[in-house]
Each structure stands twice: as C-alpha cells, then as structure tokens.
Amino acid sequence: MAKGEPAAGYEQLLQQARQLLNSYKDSEALQLYEQVISLAPDNYEALCKASFLHCRIGDRYSDETSKINHFLKAKQYAQQAYALNPDDAESNYVMALSTGYEAMVAGPRQRLIDINEVKSFVDAALARDNRHAGAWHLMGRWYFKMANLNLAEKIASKMLFDGVCGEATNEAAAKALENAVAYAPNNIQYYYDLACVYAEMKDASSCRNTLQKAISLNYQTTEELELSRRCKLMLQAQQKQQKL
Structure with a gap:
C-alpha cells in the first residue's frame, strides 16, 4: 500500500465518515476519522478531515481550554498529513486552517507569526488547486486581517516580517472571497x-x-x-x- 493511501479494510469506515460529514454530523464523523487514524496512522484522508473537523468543532466552544485542545489536535493531524504529502492542496489547506485557529488563542506576537505563516500554506494550496474554495476563503480573510491591522500590529508586523502585509488590501480580500463564493x-x-x-x-x-x-x-x-x-x-x- 502506498504511503498515505487508505487500505481497503478502512474504506467502509471512511465512507461512513464522509456520509456523516456531508450530513453535518461533525462529532460523529470525527470519531470515525480518528478511529481510522488509530488503525492506520498514515491515512491521509482521515488526517486531513480530522484536522478540519477539530478546527470547526473547536471554534464552537466559548471556553479557551476546549478551543485550545481542539486546535492543538487539529494542528497535530495537519502536520502529520503535511509530512505525508506536502505538495497536495488539502494538506496545505489544513495546515493554513489549523495555524489560523491556533493564532486565535495565541499571544499578540505569536498571533502575528501564525497569521504570517498561514499565507505560505494558502499560496501552496492554491498553486496546487486554484479552485479550492476553502483556500480562497482563508486568503480573503488573511488579506482583510492584514489590511486592517491596528497601529501596534502594523509596527510589530514591520519589525517581524519587514512589512509583509504590504500586498494586503480590502480589494484583494474581496476578490479572494468572490472566488470562494464562486467555487x-x-x-x-x-x-x-x-x-x-x-x-x-x-x-x-x-x-x-x-x-x-x-x-x-x-x-x-x-x-x-x-x-x-x-x-x-x-x-x-x-x-x-x-x-x-
């Protein structure tokens, strides 16, 4: 079996997980994807979907502890998927997504570092799949965030990244989000x-x-x-x- 590909024995679990995900039953889908991971730690699809679901579920919690726990798991699975297939759109997308959510619960300096890192993964995802709606959405949010930094954040960004946000405008954000809507x-x-x-x-x-x-x-x-x-x-x- 090629590295990162699903074994035939896990296909039924994966199919059930896909159906649950498509039916908006996120927790149940996550449970099955993690079951696949426990049986096949290098299952690429399960790692990507589990990362995505931990981000989505974690975002629903109001308490920081639950958010952080989910976002840490999301990042862990994303890193595993990325190690398996660093050139694929989906691994780069979940790396960008989990890093972005990680930024939400980080301190000010780490938040800017994470936000900057998101862009490189989004660029890689779109280079591989220019019709990836989720990646275009993250790109739009990145442009919007960087175009509307407060003064302290602008100074910190200049110091840390030498003005990396220069390309970010609200117009660029709108264009990226228009693509997300289109796809x-x-x-x-x-x-x-x-x-x-x-x-x-x-x-x-x-x-x-x-x-x-x-x-x-x-x-x-x-x-x-x-x-x-x-x-x-x-x-x-x-x-x-x-x-x-």
Whole structure:
C-alpha cells in the first residue's frame, strides 16, 4: 500500500465518515476519522478531515481550554498529513486552517507569526488547486486581517516580517472571497465574510447584493442559521442607510 493511501479494510469506515460529514454530523464523523487514524496512522484522508473537523468543532466552544485542545489536535493531524504529502492542496489547506485557529488563542506576537505563516500554506494550496474554495476563503480573510491591522500590529508586523502585509488590501480580500463564493456557492460563511469586506470598502450595492444571495440559501446547522440572522440584520442596516 502506498504511503498515505487508505487500505481497503478502512474504506467502509471512511465512507461512513464522509456520509456523516456531508450530513453535518461533525462529532460523529470525527470519531470515525480518528478511529481510522488509530488503525492506520498514515491515512491521509482521515488526517486531513480530522484536522478540519477539530478546527470547526473547536471554534464552537466559548471556553479557551476546549478551543485550545481542539486546535492543538487539529494542528497535530495537519502536520502529520503535511509530512505525508506536502505538495497536495488539502494538506496545505489544513495546515493554513489549523495555524489560523491556533493564532486565535495565541499571544499578540505569536498571533502575528501564525497569521504570517498561514499565507505560505494558502499560496501552496492554491498553486496546487486554484479552485479550492476553502483556500480562497482563508486568503480573503488573511488579506482583510492584514489590511486592517491596528497601529501596534502594523509596527510589530514591520519589525517581524519587514512589512509583509504590504500586498494586503480590502480589494484583494474581496476578490479572494468572490472566488470562494464562486467555487462553493452554498457556503453562507463565504457570503457573510464577503459582505463584511464590502461594508468596510463602503461598497453598499455589492454588500446588499451579497447579503440578499446569502439569505436565500438553504440552512442545515445552527451556525448557518446564526449567520443568516447576522446577514439579515446587516442587510436591514444597509437598506436603512440607503434611504438616508
């Protein structure tokens, strides 16, 4: 068996895990992916999906301890997947994703280091697969974050990375998020983030159009319902502003 490829004996578990993931049953899917990893530590698909799910599940917790535990596991699995296949889009994507979430619970200096590191993995993912919606989403968020650093963060970024954020603009963020929406048109998170960038750019028309598309989607999870609520509130505020 080639390194990182699923053995036939694990295919049934993987298939069940895929079905659970597609049905938004994240915890159950993660349990099966980790079961595969316990049996085959070099199973590439299971490592990538387990990393992705630990990020998504960890983000739902309000307490820092639970977040950190999930994000550490996410990074561990991502590093294992990356070691198996460093040139693949998915391993670079989960490295970028887990590093980004790790930054959320890090101190200010480490946060900037992690955010800077995210960009290299996103670049690698998109170089391998230019239609990877998740990577375009991370790219958009990276541009937006770096384009809107506060003064202290700008000074620290200049000292640490010699002004690496120079290429980051809100316009670049919008373009990247537009690509994410184009390649995954049913993901409300991408629409919401794009609308936020348009709002920052004072592009009211594009913001309203994006929000209207977002609220027309079908929702399956509580997170999506919450994002829909935020989109409706933002749209109401944009429409009210239009009338002034």
